[in-house]
Amino acid sequence: HAKRLNAQLATVFIDVDLFKHINDSFGHSIGDEMLVELAKRLRSQLREQDVLSRIGGDEFVALVSGIQQLEDANLVIEQLRQVFEQPFVVSTGDHLRLTASMGVSIYPSDGANADTLLRNADAAMYRAKSEGRNNYAFYTESLTKESIEHLKLQSALYGALEQNALYLMYQPKLDLVSRKTIGVEALLRWNDPVLGQISPGVFIPVAEKIGLIYDIGLWVLETACLQGVRWLAEGKPFGRIAVNVAGQQLQRSSFVEDVKRILAETGLPATCLELEVTESVMMHNPDTAIRDLKLLGDLGIELSVDDFGTGYSSLNYLKKLPIHKLKIDQSFVRDIPFDTNNTAIAKAVIALGHALKLEIVAEGVETQEQAEFLTQNLCDQAQGYLFSRPLLPADVEAFLAK
Ligand code: C2E
Ligand code: CA
Ligand code: CA
Ligand code: CA
The missing domain is CATH 3.30.70.270 (Reverse transcriptase/Diguanylate cyclase domain)
Structure with a gap:
């Protein structure tokens, strides 16, 4: 028929x-x-x-x-x-x-x-x-259903940038001894008029797959820098603004120039910016990645390795990376001090980082026990729901005023 x-x-x-x-x-x-x-x-x-x-x-x-x-x-x-x-x-x-x-x-x-x-x-x-x-x-x-979902996301994502459907939330990072805010991390949010609120854990991989992450990443950087300039002008002590950088962004030869241009155009001092990269930046062309990170570091930008311990951690490369900080991934922070494996890993990362003269940040800190354990074991900074969830700019201002 x-x-x-x-x-x-x-x-x-x-x-x-x-x-x-x-x-x-x-x-x-x-x-x-x-x-x-x-x-x-x-x-x-x-x-x-x-x-x-x-x-x-x-x-x-x-x-x-x-x-x-x-x-x-x-x-x-x-x-x-x-x-x-x-x-x-x-x-x-x-x-x-x-x-x-x-x-x-x-x-x-x-x-x-x-x-x-x-x-x-x-x-x-x-x-x-x-x-x-x-x-x-x-x-x-x-x-399969999954790829249909992906197709829907893909076509919606193309429109998201133009339709102002993307925005940033900022999560405070605190010094564990003084409990003062030393920075905020910009976290991307997407509220699609049809599909609703979509988590970055879902749409960032899609943006990477269709090559949209570069443009989205530039938008994030520019938006965060503009926010930083506004807070500076208003005298809000936010420390540094951290922006997540996908592996694909750093692989583009124009990335360093784009960062310089955005700093110049927005007027944010490089010393107010931090970039978070994952170990995956080392997977392709480690030599160019090292060179570009060095150029960015020389500008005064602080560099952190995000999700440390979950990816491609060659200690040989880690030693060569011109970075300042390691962020212990939240999967290792979970259930410390009760989970003996995670407790041992967290201690080891702190010791390793300090031996390499790096600062250590713990992410995903949700309980007082975790914070106490990390403080006792000389972790430098922490971020997590215990201190604050990611916030809209006005709520960051209220948080800083507390
Ligand atoms: P990430 O960089 O590791 O960010 C930390 C994630 O943990 C964020 O999820 C944050 O909201 C969440 N988080 C913070 N504190 C806690 C806590 O105490 N407990 C728990 N369970 N979670 C906590 P989010 O915002 O959903 O982002 C997920 C991932 O998406 C990020 O992981 C990052 O890899 C990526 N991402 C977010 N924004 C951007 C961006 O602008 N560019 C790029 N390339 N990636 C981004
Ligand atoms: Ca049946
Ligand atoms: Ca991050
Ligand atoms: Ca993480």
């Missing part, structure tokens, strides 16, 4: 999760009742020209024609999934909930005949189930 229409066809394999469990606890008749109701509900979500068949105990197949693009297939899945949002009311009066796993294959790319399409939809369904029930997957890897 689809061949004649020259359109694409989605084969959706639907398998109810844990159905045997319902039959075992409530009896077969309840199970049959639910399946009839389920078939009706699934059918009502499809158009007249689509086909729904029950092919086994609790397995259904839907054939949906007219699929032109990813979004169409995604929409069909969303509609079929809605069926499971309402509980099933059975003759005993019980309200039961069902979930299902779904697998999708698309004609003609995933198969030219019914057998292949069905087999591939079934394979996709098994993959969905293995990733946790109540899930779905496309047969073709490139069409």
Whole structure:
């Protein structure tokens, strides 16, 4: 049929999760009742020209024609999934909930005949189930839910810069002995009008993948510098503003010039800026990375290695890097002093850093115990929810005035 229409066809394999469990606890008749109701509900979500068949105990197949693009297939899945949002009311009066796993294959790319399409939809369904029930997957890897989410993010991210959907929050960093604020870290936020608030842990990797991180990184730097200049003019003692730099930014030969230009244009003294880089900067071209970091350091910018201990830590390179600070990653700060491994790692990083004449900052400090332990073990600075969450500029001002 689809061949004649020259359109694409989605084969959706639907398998109810844990159905045997319902039959075992409530009896077969309840199970049959639910399946009839389920078939009706699934059918009502499809158009007249689509086909729904029950092919086994609790397995259904839907054939949906007219699929032109990813979004169409995604929409069909969303509609079929809605069926499971309402509980099933059975003759005993019980309200039961069902979930299902779904697998999708698309004609003609995933198969030219019914057998292949069905087999591939079934394979996709098994993959969905293995990733946790109540899930779905496309047969073709490139069409999985995750990449659809990524596609959505990608196109939205292109607009984010122009639409002013990006903004910065600032998290204070404190000296552990005096408990005074010695700096703030700029953390990027994205509030998309359609997708809502998206975490940088999600969208930064996407921005890196599509090569948008460079422009976004420049925007962050410029915005943070302008904020710093404003605080300087108002006499707010914020210390240094730290900006995160992705590996890809430092790999561009224009990065040092761009930083110089932004400092000049905004008027922020280099001594008010800190750049946080990860160990990954050393992965490609360590020699150019070392040279560029040295140029930045010579300007008066403070340089920190972020997430220290989670990446590519060659002590040989660490020794050569012209840096001033190590930030102990929050995964090592978690549960100290109770987790003996993390406690040993934190102590070792502090000792290593001090031996290399570096300052040590602990990130993700949430409890008084952590702060006390770090202070006793001579960690220099700390950052975390215990002291302050990331704040909007006005709240930073209030924090500094405390
Ligand atoms: P990061 O640089 O390691 O930043 C620290 C993260 O830990 C931030 O998450 C911060 O909000 C969070 N955090 C701070 N204190 C605590 C605490 O006490 N407990 C816990 N559980 N978390 C705490 P956020 O803002 O979601 O950022 C995540 C990551 O995204 C950052 O990790 C950084 O790698 C990246 N990122 C954020 N802004 C930028 C940016 O402007 N450019 C680049 N390249 N990366 C950025
Ligand atoms: Ca089943
Ligand atoms: Ca950071
Ligand atoms: Ca971190």
